[in-house]
Amino acid sequence: MSYRHLRLACECGEVPDRILEVGFTADHEMVIHFWCAHCRRSVYLSKSLSECWRDCPEPEAVPQLRAAHAAETSAADAKFLQSLGIRCPE
Secondary structure, eight states, X not given: OOOOOOOOOOTTSXXXXXXXXXEEOTTXXXXXXXXXXXXXXXXXXXXXXXXXHHXXXXXXXXXXXXXXXXXXXXXXXXXXHHHTTOOOOO
């Protein structure tokens, strides 16, 4: 699974030590709530879900490699099961 890091910071530039809440509004926005220890205030950041979609990384563009990996994994699994005396259907 690939993902893109979401950069969070208060207006003062401080990054949060921990996130208190993540939620969604009726207007289809994601809201992240954290406490800024530097300026001692509660911070709420919001981002529309359409922005979230645009910020998502591109899917892996090499499906052939995934298929080859699946075939290798399947063959390795079958070999392991056979070593235990379990016969795999063909």
